[in-house]
Amino acid sequence: MAKKRTIVLAGGGHTHALLLKKIQQSPLHNTHIVLLSTTRYTPYSGMLPGVISGHYTAEQAHIDLQQLAWDSGCDFIEGSVRQANPDTQTITTNTSETISYDILSINTGSTQSRLVEADHCLRIKPVHQFFHWLYREFPERLNTYSTPFELVVVGAGAAGIEVAIALKHRYKNKGVNVHIASGGSILPGYPASIQRSVLNELDKKNILIHRNFRATSVEAQHLISGSGEQLHYDQLILATPASPDLWPSESQLTTDVHGFIVVNDCLQSLSHPNVFAVGDVATRASKELPKCGVMAVRQAPTLYANLRNSLSGAPLIPFRPQQHFLALLSCADGRAIASRGSFRAKGRLVWYWKDWIDKKFMHQFPLPEPGSFDYL
Secondary structure, eight states, X not given: OOOOEEEEEEOOOHHHHHHHHHHHHSOOTTEEEEEEEXXXXXXXXXXXXXXXXXXXXXXXXXXXXXXXXXXXXXXXXXXXXXXXXXXXXXXEETTSOEEEOSEEEEOOOOEEOOSOOOTTEEESOSHHHHHHIIIIIHHHHHTTOSSOEEEEEEOOSHHHHHHHHHHHHHTTTXXXXXXXXXXXXXXXXXXXXXXXXXXXXXXXXXXXXXXXXXXXXXXXXXXXXXTSOEEEOSEEEEOOSEEOOSHHHHSSSOBOTTSOEEEOTTSBBSSOTTXXXXXXXXXXXXXXXXXXXXXXXXXXXXXXXXXXXXXXXXXXXXXXXOSSOOEEEEXXXXXXXXEETTEEEEEXXXXXXXXXXHHHHHTTSOOOOTTOOTTO
């Protein structure tokens, strides 16, 4: 009998979650599959603004990866990649455990670049740290303020916009002023009509936009721009563009100038054909794709097919991204904004549509039991 081959899934992102669901339905025979994830519970990005605004519980917006792995006949290890050596086909975890593989798939996501190590400066990733601040630290701090609390979100992409709107909704009438510091236009890459619609929403909600404020440093709870402007904050939240972990660029894997793993159209590393990378951690050599949850979800069927084909020696298939994908932005008040190609929509029906899509996605997976999070 042929020796079992080991597939290591590094990271518990959206692509790997859907991959495990597919493996549960159609197992990859004669394989030993290991999922390595920094946390047992992985957040679904589409519902996180709804958790902040109070529309969902944290449990509703997280997948129980350990249970999902077990249901799929796979092992689960809680930990992170500290080092990868694709030449020896091993990865080393943060606990110094060495794991050997025949095939490695990487879906470790991204983080936000930190301006500086400053007091009251928080990234929205890792999500569990952000939620600990949201549920525990921030309410305690807010109770000590007699003057308006100045909360500044750095970054005006979809994540920054939705987080700012959700925070404003959660703390309306509680003395919290929400600002967005943007280095350029809001929602870069979105149609101008959507940008105008969102600006109108921000204005209605009294969320202050500081455009052309390219933050470069922090000094005594003041955000400093490249031109020397200052913006006072009591809490700084970074929702800046995706930034990779350091370990990919420190391995022998081919990475781009930013440190993202470069893959071909089949989601395969350019330098090591038995390594695949998907989601935010990867960048495609032929054409860069948006780093968003929709793209990661769409990559799952192609990744499954190419893992199966790698095992059998069959040709790999290319990932064919949609030319236009659906973008849904929550207004945190029972309305949402939709955009796809030339299609635009806004209102309560769009929120119900978004809510249905998100709940349908999460219905595929095991969710955490109530009381699973220590910050609640």
